[in-house]
Amino acid sequence: MDDSVTSSEPTGDVATAGDLHTESAEPQKRRTRRTVADLNRGVEVIKAYLRTLPDRPGVYRMLNDDGDALYVGKARSLKRRVTNYTMPVKLPIRLQRMIAETTQMEFVTTHTEVEALLLESNLIKKLMPRYNVLLRDDKTFPHILIKGGHDFPQLTKHRGTRSDPGHYYGPFASAGAVNRVLTALQRAFQLRSCADTVFSSRTRPCLQYQIKRCTAPCVERVSAMEYAEQVAEARTFLEGRSRDIQAELAQAMQQASEALEFERAAKLRDRIRALTAIQAHQDINVEGIEDADVIAAHQDGGSTCIQVFFFRGGRNYGNRAYFPSHDKAQDVEEVLAAFIAQFYDNKAAPSLVLVSHELAEHELLQEALSVRAGHKVELHAPKRGDKKRLLDHALTNAREAHGRRLAESGSQAKLLAGVAEVFGLSEPPKRIEIYDNSHIQSAHAIGAMVVAGPDGFIKNAYRKFNIKTAGAAGDDYAMMREVLTRRFERALKEDPERTGENWPDLVLIDGGEAQLAVVAEVFAELGIDDVCLAAIAKGPDRDAGRERFFMPGRPPFGLDHKSPVLYYLQRLRDEAHRFAIGTHRSRREKAISASPLDEVQGIGPRRKKALLLHFGSARAVSRAGLNDLEAVEGISRAVAKIIYDHFHPEG
Numbered sequence: 001m002d003d004s005v006t007s008s009e010p011t012g013d014v015a016t017a018g019d020l021h022t023e024s025a026e027p028q029k030r031r032t033r034r035t036v037a038d039l040n041r042g043v044e045v046i047k048a049y050l051r052t053l054p055d056r057p058g059v060y061r062m063l064n065d066d067g068d069a070l071y072v073g074k075a076r077s078l079k080r081r082v083t084n085y086t087m088p089v090k091l092p093i094r095l096q097r098m099i100a101e102t103t104q105m106e107f108v109t110t111h112t113e114v115e116a117l118l119l120e121s122n123l124i125k126k127l128m129p130r131y132n133v134l135l136r137d138d139k140t141f142p143h144i145l146i147k148g149g150h151d152f153p154q155l156t157k158h159r160g161t162r163s164d165p166g167h168y169y170g171p172f173a174s175a176g177a178v179n180r181v182l183t184a185l186q187r188a189f190q191l192r193s194c195a196d197t198v199f200s201s202r203t204r205p206c207l208q209y210q211i212k213r214c215t216a217p218c219v220e221r222v223s224a225m226e227y228a229e230q231v232a233e234a235r236t237f238l239e240g241r242s243r244d245i246q247a248e249l250a251q252a253m254q255q256a257s258e259a260l261e262f263e264r265a266a267k268l269r270d271r272i273r274a275l276t277a278i279q280a281h282q283d284i285n286v287e288g289i290e291d292a293d294v295i296a297a298h299q300d301g302g303s304t305c306i307q308v309f310f311f312r313g314g315r316n317y318g319n320r321a322y323f324p325s326h327d328k329a330q331d332v333e334e335v336l337a338a339f340i341a342q343f344y345d346n347k348a349a350p351s352l353v354l355v356s357h358e359l360a361e362h363e364l365l366q367e368a369l370s371v372r373a374g375h376k377v378e379l380h381a382p383k384r385g386d387k388k389r390l391l392d393h394a395l396t397n398a399r400e401a402h403g404r405r406l407a408e409s410g411s412q413a414k415l416l417a418g419v420a421e422v423f424g425l426s427e428p429p430k431r432i433e434i435y436d437n438s439h440i441q442s443a444h445a446i447g448a449m450v451v452a453g454p455d456g457f458i459k460n461a462y463r464k465f466n467i468k469t470a471g472a473a474g475d476d477y478a479m480m481r482e483v484l485t486r487r488f489e490r491a492l493k494e495d496p497e498r499t500g501e502n503w504p505d506l507v508l509i510d511g512g513e514a515q516l517a518v519v520a521e522v523f524a525e526l527g528i529d530d531v532c533l534a535a536i537a538k539g540p541d542r543d544a545g546r547e548r549f550f551m552p553g554r555p556p557f558g559l560d561h562k563s564p565v566l567y568y569l570q571r572l573r574d575e576a577h578r579f580a581i582g583t584h585r586s587r588r589e590k591a592i593s594a595s596p597l598d599e600v601q602g603i604g605p606r607r608k609k610a611l612l613l614h615f616g617s618a619r620a621v622s623r624a625g626l627n628d629l630e631a632v633e634g635i636s637r638a639v640a641k642i643i644y645d646h647f648h649p650e651g
Contacts, residue, residue, distance in 0.1 A: 045105070057113045190230060
């Protein structure tokens with residue numbers, strides 16, 4: 001893939017004022033002239049690049065004054081595609097605004113249009129340009145993993161990269177869905193769920209064996225051959241051949257019963273019941289569909305809900321709703337196509353993807369999904385039959401989820417209007433930042449910031465602050481000063497004109513009048529006088545519902561204990577507290593699990609494990625001689641010398 005970044009001074013014709021759709025009302029004339037001038041300048045910038053653009057596939061980026069990506073697009077011919085932007089009168093207002101903000105462009109040429117599409121979706125997810133359709137919630141999905149590399153494989157939940165050897169099954173729509181299936185699988189096949197370290201240290205069966213969810217291979221209650229049969233049965237079931245397994249178990253149960261082996265027959269009966277329980281939860285099953293994703297989009301009121309159902313091995317593994325960010329003028333087909341390209345950017349598509357709408361670049365998107373997955377992917381919009389009924393069901397779910405989202409948004413809008421009234425804001429806040437601290441006897445002190453807006457909590461905007469100031473840890477006031485200073489010094493540096501979306505309308509502190517005074521001092525020192533500041537403190541006896549609110553220059557006040565706004569502010573405060581406690585706990589646990597070996601240069605997880613297994617503890621490693629260290633598998637003479645010198649610097 002060839003990379004080329006181009007820039008030049010803008011030259012060429014100037015677009016007329018008619019190229020931008022504006023209203024002729026007098027109050028808007030000045031703004032219109034300014035906007036038209038920006039549009040003309042943007043057109044000139046784009047025209048300047050046309051002289052050197054090749055007639056080849058590639059990806060283009062439109063950038064603003066700060067170098068931030070406004071839009072990422074792909075093209076079969078970069079020259080022909082970019083030429084379209086020099087005629088803004090033919091473009092929607094959304095793209096006219098984008099052109100008006102464009103001050104530079106970047107280009108990457110590719111060998112094929114499929115490569116361009118793959119690169120485009122990757123860059124969109126990485127750069128999050130404001131004029132693209134954006135899939136913001138794109139977490140990896142959990143899988144079930146039967147680990148390899150062990151005589152008695154572990155059955156476990158897995159999320160993230162597939163670095164561990166073994167067989168993966170999924171994806172599942174949620175952690176809850178995969179946990180339910182795991183529980184049922186343990187009842188049916190009784191595979192161990194413990195980690196290898198726990199397995200190797202057991203001397204007697206654990207509780208899982210007592211409740212009949214494991215056959216206790218750790219203490220040889222089952223042979224390797226018998227356990228291998230359990231693993232094979234579990235894999236067969238997860239691969240969609242559940243009827244074969246149930247038939248085999250039923251036959252074995254009958255034989256055990258005829259042989260008067262009633263205890264064994266009862267165990268087989270319980271396993272059959274567990275398998276039946278799994279299948280009973282599969283409320284949607286379509287004959288002939290093994291591995292498929294079903295993607296349906298419903299659009300109304302300028303927003304879109306996309307439902308994704310996962311089918312693997314003929315079973316429904318759950319569904320999830322997405323609400324991609326996009327311009328209100330974009331039609332549902334365009335939004336759906338952009339969603340699919342980004343959705344499969346970090347995951348392989350199954351062999352069949354059913355979609356609710358015909359897509360403009362159907363063949364191109366299908367080929368791109370196949371290239372990314374490494375196998376043929378069929379993108380299909382059925383018109384009749386069972387597959388169409390399945391899509392109709394997904395569409396119904398999308399429509400209902402969209403309705404719930406609109407209702408929640410309406411309620412959220414009312415709550416934010418109430419917040420504005422309580423704190424004297426001129427309009428409902430678009431961004432609220434809530435701050436809290438956490439520590440235990442000054443140890444592992446952290447500050448936490450959570451963010452909320454019209455769509456609820458904005459979790460990708462949450463931030464943690466490890467307290468760095470000497471003596472601040474344990475001093476709530478000093479911690480709050482450090483956190484707010486660091487947050488807003490950076491904000492002033494990165495966005496002094498406050499043109500971005502990362503400046504809050506309201507800052508809410510978990511604390512009382514003293515904490516508020518500290519933050520007010522920080523704002524005064526930084527010259528910030530236009531951000532509303534408030535503190536929320538528990539009332540007498542720390543009784544929820546009797547909170548007191550503090551604001552600069554205003555007497556403390558409370559709200560009616562039945563007020564929805566009070567409940568909303570409590571939720572904001574509690575979320576900040578939850579995030580602060582969780583972050584603190586994570587940092588503390590990481591510190592507890594730290595080892596002196598972590599500080600030795602060149603000692604990774606594998607060598608660390610070998611040393612601990614050989615010597616039993618990090619302390620024993622620190623006392624070991626050179627010859628003893630060199631005797632450990634994977635530790636060379638040079639590495640042994642590094643370890644020895646680390647613990648014996650004077651030797």
